[in-house]
Amino acid sequence: MSFVVGHSLAALAAARAPAGSQGKSRDLIYSPAVSLAVIFLALAPDLDILVWVLFHPAGMVPHRGFSHSLLIAIGLAFIFWLILSRFATRGGLVLPIALVLASLCHPALDYLMGCGPQVPFFWPFNASRFICPVKLVPTAYYANTFKGLMHLPALMLEPKNLAGIMLEFLIFLPILIAEKFSAPGKRLVLWLPCLALTAAAILVVYLTYNQGR
Secondary structure, three states: OOOOHHHHHHHHHHHHHHHOOOOHHHHHHOOHHHHHHHHHHHHHHHHHHHHHHHHOOOOOOOOOOHHHOHHHHHHHHHHHHHHHHOOOOOOOOHHHHHHHHHHHHHHHHHHHHOOOOOEOOOOOOOOOOEOOOOOOOOOOOOOOOHHHHHHHHHHHOOHHHHHHHHHHHHHHHHHHHHHHHOOOOOHHHHHHHHHHHHHHHHHHHHHHHOOOO
């Protein structure tokens, strides 16, 4: 996934899934504060790249290290729940569930990318790493040097990378639209075409990114 677009859209879609179609819980999950928290959770694991570039800690994996584990994802979601719950007493279990789902999106999508460093889902309890045998979401591009980071904006403007970002939009934006605008009692009317578009975009990713495998 791209550093911002894919992870952010996926996390917003996941967080809004348990919100329902109306009521105070929905208002809370769609609020600016929760949306910003969800986006931060979506991007936080990749801060390991910045830490590596700036400090080169001994023994640290440059990318997809412990910050991509399920334990860290749930822990970050818990911290943000404690912060947000001070300002939002309504919502019941919807808020923590939404934050956990959003946080889990990042390692899940990195796994579905099917390339790059494998994901240590079960750190620190198990050293095993995992990666999907096929590519189901667009490939992300990252750097582990300061010079490489400076070149990333230009790299994102290359046609093949812009196409990947567009596919990210086509995968996740229909879900966000369906969550936002589907009316109670008529959810299938909007959900079916939106899910069809998402499925078609995933198929395009599969056919495009798995050539020669």
